Amino acid sequence: MPRSGRFRELDAGIPEERRALARALRSLMRVVGLSLRHTHAELERRDFGCDTSASALSDLLNARVHKPRREVIRALYELAETAGRTSGASMPVTWEELEGLWVKACEPPAALCASCQRTVLPVPLVQGDRQHAKEQWPTALTLLDMKQNRRAEDVAGILRHVGVTGKPTEVAHAVAACRACGLGSEADVILRYAQTGRDARQLAEIAYEFMRIEDNAMAQRALGMFLAR
Numbered sequence: 001m002p003r004s005g006r007f008r009e010l011d012a013g014i015p016e017e018r019r020a021l022a023r024a025l026r027s028l029m030r031v032v033g034l035s036l037r038h039t040h041a042e043l044e045r046r047d048f049g050c051d052t053s054a055s056a057l058s059d060l061l062n063a064r065v066h067k068p069r070r071e072v073i074r075a076l077y078e079l080a081e082t083a084g085r086t087s088g089a090s091m092p093v094t095w096e097e098l099e100g101l102w103v104k105a106c107e108p109p110a111a112l113c114a115s116c117q118r119t120v121l122p123v124p125l126v127q128g129d130r131q132h133a134k135e136q137w138p139t140a141l142t143l144l145d146m147k148q149n150r151r152a153e154d155v156a157g158i159l160r161h162v163g164v165t166g167k168p169t170e171v172a173h174a175v176a177a178c179r180a181c182g183l184g185s186e187a188d189v190i191l192r193y194a195q196t197g198r199d200a201r202q203l204a205e206i207a208y209e210f211m212r213i214e215d216n217a218m219a220q221r222a223l224g225m226f227l228a229r
Contacts, residue, residue: 007061014063021105022063025073027092028080029061036061043075046082067106067142070157073098096165103161106154107139136213137170140177143186159186163193168202172209175218195225 007026040054052072059065146154162174171194178187207222
């Protein structure tokens with residue numbers, strides 16, 4: 001880490017989602033109070049179970065990693081927590097907030113209009129349209145890539161985060177997108193998390209969203225979860 005906790009400017013053209021994650025991680029590094037080399041050594045000494053290096057940490061803090069690994073993010077957070085308890089420094093971000101930033105940073109970048117460079121809004125979902133289902137929640141494509149590359153912990157982290165903290169609209173679109181990508185078991189996991197961590201009103205909202213996008217089978221399943229409360 002640079003002297004006095006200062007970092008270099010982030011490169012131009014980096015998506016805002018990755019910038020936000022990098023800024024949060026930099027704030028954790030200020031709590032840790034160590035150089036990158038010593039931070040890496042401390043992570044190894046404490047055996048957080050993450051495979052990284054000082055150069056990889058530098059890339060992460062400079063938003064150069066397209067799909068950062070959840071275990072590295074978690075390890076840095078826990079290291080900052082430990083340092084904060086010793087120094088009395090307050091944590092600048094909660095784990096739930098940091099995990100949310102990580103999920104957003106893993107999403108594919110939004111499509112831009114070729115002429116005006118503004119974000120292209122997704123086309124409304126059409127019943128049975130698998131491509132539109134994926135576009136409504138493009139993180140499903142990231143999950144598919146992570147699954148193919150055996151990044152099971154990252155997949156599990158995204159599924160838990162969406163199921164527990166995602167808005168009802170996001171839960172419904174995530175389930176539909178996962179099913180469209182052939183990730184049926186992952187869709188089931190999201191719903192199980194949603195059923196466990198939400199009240200009856202939120203489950204009813206999820207069921208309503210399934211009905212709105214005309215996914216009647218999933219709407220009936222969500223209604224069953226609601227009635228089981």
